């Protein structure tokens with residue numbers, strides 16, 4: 115299962131792309147001469163590896179020091195810049211009616227001056243639009259261009275009015291601006307900060323929307339938000355389709371005016387929930403896009419730096435690994451709290467950047483405003499960008515190596531997660547992937563609709579509460595298992611249709627060897643949300659119990675010898691017969707061949723202590739079921755939502771058990787082992803002739819509470835790595851520390867040591 119059926123194709127593609135990339139740098143792309151002059155160069159969206167953005171405020175036309183910023187572009191080896199052009203305000207003298215000039219523009223052609231300077235310096239220019247709001251003058255002239263709420267009032271954001279995606283604002287006004295900018299300035303392409311208009315939380319009831327929805331469905335837009343109403347779900351789908359139409363429409367406009375490479379690429383989020391709220395179908399967008407401009411500027415405490423590495427892998431999984439995904443990385447204090455004009459602590463900004471690079475993203479420094487009194491923010495990008503340039507061939511066009519695929523879908527976020535996707539969908543996914551990172555197990559996100567194409571590279575598919583599944587997705591998982599694949603599923607996986615309607619039983623129940631006997635947590639939305647949100651004083655009992663088999667001293671006086679009777683998934687828990695849980699389970703009927711390794715201990719009081727004893731110490735309600743398939747595969751079904759619990763509660767037992775399950779179900783077919791202390795995110799990749807291990811050190815006092823104040827080194831670390839086809843693996847080059855060493859190679863594995871890891875390191879094995 116670890117062999118890639120398409121590996122040969124991939125190697126060929128990568129070799130071609132790497133050659134072309136090297137060729138383009140020989141032609142001086144990004145370092146002199148307008149891009150696109152050489153016939154052999156790749157289009158800008160395939161070769162622009164380092165980006166930058168000075169996000170212009172309306173005050174800046176009076177103080178924008180272009181010479182200073184040109185020098186900054188040069189110092190940071192930046193190859194492409196995103197320059198504010200039009201939309202809410204224009205940074206050039208526009209002739210489009212009611213396209214309001216920025217407040218302090220005073221006739222200056224700031225966009226034009228910057229665009230010319232960047233082109234003279236050989237940089238790619240993306241004209242940045244912010245197209246979904248306008249001032250009152252435009253609203254008064256064209257009230258039908260703007261969104262209307264259920265009470266018939268226009269949507270407003272501060273003193274601006276919010277435009278509707280079904281109106282001539284998007285079909286005439288914005289295209290006129292795009293054409294004007296192209297004809298006058300010839301930017302390479304366009305981004306747009308808020309192209310997708312009003313989100314799910316602000317449904318539009320304007321006449322344009324009503325007319326189009328009626329044409330489509332024969333019915334009026336539903337007034338009530340009710341996920342159980344099929345018409346509401348149709349409205350959701352209709353909104354998604356409209357954004358895709360806009361994506362295609364904008365590209366037709368820019369290509370017609372600026373040529374085939376003058377593409378419009380919007381902007382997208384690193385949060386699937388955010389994409390859902392904005393009706394942006396990530397998979398469909400990636401099928402259309404040549405490049406993804408990712409607006410995902412900093413971490414949250416809950417998701418950590420590792421979310422950036424994962425986001426890179428998730429988007430490349432949809433887009434392809436030969437394309438680029440630059441990410442806007444805030445150099446100001448972004449997140450909680452936000453201070454637009456204060457520098458983000460360098461260590462915090464740097465860790466976010468290196469995690470993104472490790473996940474396959476391209477850096478894009480981002481400053482708000484063109485003038486800063488906190489000049490420390492200028493210090494962060496330069497050293498990292500210089501390192502990036504020196505080592506760029508190892509940082510793009512690299513294919514990740516992982517035997518564990520974590521299955522996800524946006525429809526699960528929409529139609530199962532509904533208004534509580536963080537608890538129902540994000541937390542289980544986060545808990546599972548955090549357990550994998552903690553255990554140094556390489557994994558890749560894989561979209562449920564791409565399983566037939568992508569699953570064969572994996573030994574194990576993991577379904578972290580992938581509840582809403584279409585029949586086709588269920589069939590693809592089944593197909594994977596029939597071919598000998600292994601499976602780990604948790605919670606309510608496969609218990610709902612793709613529309614979020616409960617099924618009578620798990621669609622994969624025959625594989626889980628477990629079936630529903632009663633309807634409770636799943637069927638009613640409120641019960642489901644409470645079930646996922648609550649923490650109960652409940653436990654899981656491990657089977658078999660070792661206490662009863664123990665002879666000699668009482669528990670706690672002597673460590674017990676590891677038992678041979680317990681299942682390997684419970685390894686490490688020999689000194690306990692129970693684990694803390696926190697969730698609530700309902701009875702399941704199990705099939706022959708199912709082995710129940712944990713059972714539910716129902717909640718009992720915590721306070722006062724006198725009451726804290728188990729009322730029902732034993733039940734037969736299963737918490738964990740393992741089975742072997744007829745084809746020799748392994749299946750673990752974890753009704754106990756330990757992935758969600760670990761995502762929320764961070765108890766090491768839950769992380770250890772999840773990692774155990776993955777190792778067991780994957781039959782230990784993992785390409786990497788890393789020994790040594792610390793929380794380290796491991797990205798293992800392959801290029802023709804070499805393996806690349808990109809390690810990010812997340813061991814820090816600020817790991818779960820931003821910002822990081824200082825970097826703390828860990829090491830030594832011992833690495834054992836399974837060599838991909840065509841890699842000798844005897845020589846190791848470290849791209850950050852600059853050291854070279856040799857590795858011991860035996861039976862297709864390479865072993866070497868890293869003495870110290872500060873923020874990140876890239877080991878190249880040849």
Ligand SMILES: [Zn+2]
Nearest residue numbers: 278318320323
């Ligand atoms: Zn509307």
